[in-house]
Amino acid sequence: RAVRxxxxxLNAKRGFFPSLVPVVVEKMKTAFPELxxxxxxxEAILIEEEANFLKTLDKGVIRFENTAKTLPAGSKFPGDTAxxxxxxxxxxx
Numbered sequence: 001r002a003v004r005x006x007x008x009x010l011n012a013k014r015g016f017f018p019s020l021v022p023v024v025v026e027k028m029k030t031a032f033p034e035l036x037x038x039x040x041x042x043e044a045i046l047i048e049e050e051a052n053f054l055k056t057l058d059k060g061v062i063r064f065e066n067t068a069k070t071l072p073a074g075s076k077f078p079g080d081t082a083x084x085x086x087x088x089x090x091x092x093x
Contacts, residue, residue, distance in 0.1 A: 003053050004090060014054060018046040053090065060089025 006012035021043045025035045035042070067081050085091035 001090075001092070003050050004057060004092075007054065007057070014050065015047065017050045018043045021046065056089055060085050060091055063089065064091070 003017050006016050010016075021039060025039050025042075029035050063081070064085055067078065071077065082091075082093055086093040
């Protein structure tokens with residue numbers, strides 16, 4: 001959700017999510033001291049996860065747009081497609 005919000009609402013560039021790790025580590029290291037030693041690992045994982053999710057989200061946007069183009073004015077969006085967008089592509093429903 002945070003990656004989608006960053007891209008669509010904040011117009012954040014790719015890589016914004018991992019860039020938040022140092023702030024989180026600084027704020028949470030007292031409660032979770034292992035964060036300091038694992039910071040680079042967390043950043044690497046988030047870089048990969050963000051890239052994968054953005055690819056998936058882009059595919060979902062294409063599917064949404066293609067479906068929406070075929071709908072007559074005033075008709076309802078198909079429930080099965082809405083569920084697919086939610087379940088597979090991370091769209092909020």
